[in-house]
Amino acid sequence: MNTVAQAKKHLAYRIRIKSDKCQSCKKCIVVCSKQYIIFDEKLKKTRLKRGSICVGCNKCTKVCAYRAIVLDPVIFDE
Ligand code: SF4
Numbered sequence: 001m002n003t004v005a006q007a008k009k010h011l012a013y014r015i016r017i018k019s020d021k022c023q024s025c026k027k028c029i030v031v032c033s034k035q036y037i038i039f040d041e042k043l044k045k046t047r048l049k050r051g052s053i054c055v056g057c058n059k060c061t062k063v064c065a066y067r068a069i070v071l072d073p074v075i076f077d078e
């Protein structure tokens, strides 16, 4: 009999922007209400603002005509 308590799980998404596909059209920046994506004026490229974990609403992946954004589900223990 398993007596180990089940840890609470928390689902989030790891986001990546494929630099070889991104055309810096900025559409993903406009649709992200969480402001996770920005345009870096120094690097002249679209990048994640901080970290790489987000809520995974998928607005950015749907608006990207170049399929440059990838979301992978990740599960964290609370
Ligand atoms: S929508 Fe796609 S191509 Fe446009 S900036 Fe975002 S990741 Fe790059």
Ligand code: SF4
Binding pocket: 015, 031, 032, 033, 034, 035, 036, 037, 054, 055, 056, 057, 058, 059, 060, 061, 071
């Ligand atoms: S999945 Fe949603 S919250 Fe996450 S970066 Fe894309 S638009 Fe923003």
